[in-house]
Amino acid sequence: xxxxxxxxxxxxxxxxxxxxxxxxxxxxxxxxxxxxxxxxxxxxxxxxxxxxxxxxxxxxxxxxxxxxxxxxxxxxxxxxxxxxxxxxxxxxxxxxxxxxxxxxxxxxxxxxxxxxxxxxxxxxxxxxxxxxxxxxxxxxxxxxxxxxxxxxxxxxxxxxxxxxxxxxxxxxxxxxxxxxxxxxxxxxxxxxxxxxxxxxxxxxxxxxxxxxxxxxxxxxxxxxxxxxxxxxxxxxxxxxxxxxxxxxxxxxxxxxxxxxxxxxxxxxxxxxxxxxxxxxxxxxxxxxxxxx
Amino acid sequence: xxxxxxxxxxxxxxxxxxxxxxxxxxxxxxxxxxxxxxxxxxxxxxxxxxxxxxxxxxxxxxxxxxxxxxxxxxxxxxxxxxxxxxxxxxxxxxxxxxxxxxxxxxxxxxxxxxxxxxxxxxxxxxxxxxxxxxxxxxxxxxxxxxxxxxxxxxxxxxxxxxxxxxxxxxxxxxxxxxxxxxxxxxxxxxxxxxxxxxxxxxxxxxxxxxxxxxxxxxxxxxxxxxxxxxxxxxxxxxxxxxxxxxxxxxxxxxxxxxxxxxxxxxxxxxxxxx
Numbered sequence: 001x002x003x004x005x006x007x008x009x010x011x012x013x014x015x016x017x018x019x020x021x022x023x024x025x026x027x028x029x030x031x032x033x034x035x036x037x038x039x040x041x042x043x044x045x046x047x048x049x050x051x052x053x054x055x056x057x058x059x060x061x062x063x064x065x066x067x068x069x070x071x072x073x074x075x076x077x078x079x080x081x082x083x084x085x086x087x088x089x090x091x092x093x094x095x096x097x098x099x100x101x102x103x104x105x106x107x108x109x110x111x112x113x114x115x116x117x118x119x120x121x122x123x124x125x126x127x128x129x130x131x132x133x134x135x136x137x138x139x140x141x142x143x144x145x146x147x148x149x150x151x152x153x154x155x156x157x158x159x160x161x162x163x164x165x166x167x168x169x170x171x172x173x174x175x176x177x178x179x180x181x182x183x184x185x186x187x188x189x190x191x192x193x194x195x196x197x198x199x200x201x202x203x204x205x206x207x208x209x210x211x212x213x214x215x216x217x218x219x220x221x222x223x224x225x226x227x228x229x230x231x232x233x234x235x236x237x238x239x240x241x242x243x244x245x246x247x248x249x250x251x252x253x254x255x256x257x258x259x260x261x262x263x264x265x266x267x268x269x270x271x272x273x274x275x276x277x278x279x280x281x282x283x284x285x286x287x288x289x290x291x292x
Numbered sequence: 293x294x295x296x297x298x299x300x301x302x303x304x305x306x307x308x309x310x311x312x313x314x315x316x317x318x319x320x321x322x323x324x325x326x327x328x329x330x331x332x333x334x335x336x337x338x339x340x341x342x343x344x345x346x347x348x349x350x351x352x353x354x355x356x357x358x359x360x361x362x363x364x365x366x367x368x369x370x371x372x373x374x375x376x377x378x379x380x381x382x383x384x385x386x387x388x389x390x391x392x393x394x395x396x397x398x399x400x401x402x403x404x405x406x407x408x409x410x411x412x413x414x415x416x417x418x419x420x421x422x423x424x425x426x427x428x429x430x431x432x433x434x435x436x437x438x439x440x441x442x443x444x445x446x447x448x449x450x451x452x453x454x455x456x457x458x459x460x461x462x463x464x465x466x467x468x469x470x471x472x473x474x475x476x477x478x479x480x481x482x483x484x485x486x487x488x489x490x491x492x493x494x495x496x497x498x499x500x501x502x503x504x505x506x507x508x509x510x511x512x513x514x515x516x517x518x519x520x521x522x523x524x525x526x527x528x529x530x531x532x533x534x535x536x537x538x539x540x541x542x543x544x545x546x547x548x549x550x551x552x553x554x555x556x557x558x559x560x561x562x563x564x565x566x
Contacts, residue, residue, distance in 0.1 A: 003389070003390045005469070006389070006390075006459065006463060006469055006472065007385070007389040007469065008469055009386055009390070009394055009395055009398070011382040011383065011385060011386045011469065011473070012386050012387055012395070012398055014378070014379035015380055015382070015383035015402060015440055015444060016383070016398055016401070016402060018433060018436050018437050019402050019405055019437050021418065021433075022433055022434050022436070022437030023405050023410065023438060023440075024401075024405065025418060026410065026411040026412075026414040026417075027408060027409075027414075029411065029414040029417065030411030030414040033413070033414055033417075088311060091304060091307060094304050096300060096304050097304050097305055097308050098305055103308050103309075103311070105552070106312040106316050107312060107315050108556075109315060109316075110315060112494055112498075112544050112555070113545075114498030114499070114541075114544075115498070115500070116498070116516045116519070116520060117498075117516070117519065117537055117540055117541055120520070120533070120537055121318055121319070121322055121537060122318070123523075124322070124325075124336065124533060125318055125322075127336075130334055130335055132318075132321045132336035132337065135335055135336060136337075166314070166318075170315075171559065174556055175559065219407075220406075220407070223407035226409070227407075227410075229501055230500050230501060234520070248409075251412060251413065252412075252504075255413055255505065263412070263413040264411060267409065267411040267412065267413065267414070270409045271408070274407050274408065274409050275404070275407075275408065277407065278404060278407040278408065279404075
């Protein structure tokens with residue numbers, strides 16, 4: 001059988017072409033534009049060297065704050081989603097829990113809703129005066145806990161992180177449950193005979209066996225966090241002030257202001273960050289592929 | 293023995309219940325609010341509406357121009373999902389069967405895009421050059437590009453699990469490449485194609501960023517952008533806003549309930565099977 005005749009590479013053309021033109025090329029083009037002064041006010045584009053990058057690290061600019069917000073958001077949501085997701089998975093595979101399927105479905109539901117809608121739902125629920133959260137807190141005499149969740153600069157980022165965790169934790173739970181189910185029961189039976197308790201079994205059997213799964217989802221969570229836009233745009237639009245501005249909300253502001261060069265420079269910083277992480281992701285998938 | 297199990301059993305079940313509440317209550321509040329009068333919806337509680345205002349939904353559909361945006365979303369998500377399934381199944385078929393140097397390179401080149409951040413502003417330049425800015429076709433192509441990498445990754449694994457002997461038998465029977473794909477491989481891939489179509493349908497339906505950048509005609513907006521705009525106009529009429537939110541999530545919730553198995557399988561396949 002002639003492989004090149006039976007499986008001609010040109011059948012992959014559609015996939016590669018669409019991906020190349022609308023996702024890969026913009027990334028490369030962005031690197032080029034980050035060294036220019038491209039904007040919406042002047043038609044000509046001039047080469048300006050590293051000056052956009054100098055603007056990002058300049059102390060009188062806010063850009064480093066956006067980058068640090070992005071990193072805080074990414075690390076906090078990844079840790080919270082992983083920890084809570086694993087706990088929920090363990091809870092909802094526990095043999096004494098009734099109605100597991102219903103619980104799982106409830107926790108999974110936010111995952112199928114758009115980030116924008118989740119943002120709008122919580123924007124209403126967290127309204128300082130008329131929102132459900134503060135009204136509920138006041139009704140049980142916990143007035144001191146009723147805060148301006150989204151308009152208090154010291155709380156806003158934490159609120160955004162919590163809402164994002166609420167939406168995304170079901171993903172980790174479902175994937176961890178799938179991983180847990182793939183572990184053969186014989187390991188646990190053997191460990192039980194040897195007298196291992198619940199936590200010992202978790203630490204020495206469960207965790208090592210679902211480790212590859214956790215690593216993959218951690219990387220996916222990290223790359224999601226770095227790219228976050230929708231939920232922040234819907235909840236706070238980067239405010240109050242710039243307290244919750246991240247890289248991609250700053251890209252959108254630059255786009256709205258016509259400061260295209262700055263927008264592409266920020267996108268390029270993100271591109272380099274994420275591609276470095278993705279490189280490890282692809283390497284890992286490659287290794288997995290060869291094991292099979 | 294039974295008595296000993298009672299306390300742990302109660303504890304885990306109460307904890308599970310409490311956890312589920314955290315996820316259900318926010319949606320319940322919005323759901324109830326959607327049926328209340330304006331005055332009643334001003335304070336958000338879990339109280340049932342005194343009168344169930346079904347007409348809220350009709351007001352929202354009319355004022356929010358939801359019929360148009362619903363059809364737009366359906367068009368983008370539907371044709372996007374089908375386009376992706378078509379091109380990705382073709383690509384997965386040849387890339388996974390023929391491991392030439394070129395094919396290996398192409399596969400890893402495309403799945404590198406799984407996490408690739410979009411360079412929004414330079415994409416706008418490309419949309420201008422190709423004259424696709426503010427067009428429906430342009431938006432569908434962008435959605436295809438963004439969702440192709442993960443779809444290829446999932447599909448590739450499935451093609452690999454189909455025995456090559458089937459191909460050999462088909463070739464001996466006189467199939468060429470296209471016939472082999474269309475008559476033999478495609479039918480065998482139908483479960484994973486359903487999964488990929490559902491996942492991409494939901495991803496596109498839920499997206500908000502792309503139309504924000506690349507569509508400025510409100511007549512072409514999908515539901516997400518319409519609901520965001522509506523939220524801005526009616527910010528202090530929570531009953532209408534809630535009704536609009538419910539209408540926006542209803543279609544995906546329906547898809548989710550109908551295709552739950554496929555969705556969970558697909559999501560797990562991405563991370564577990566690898």
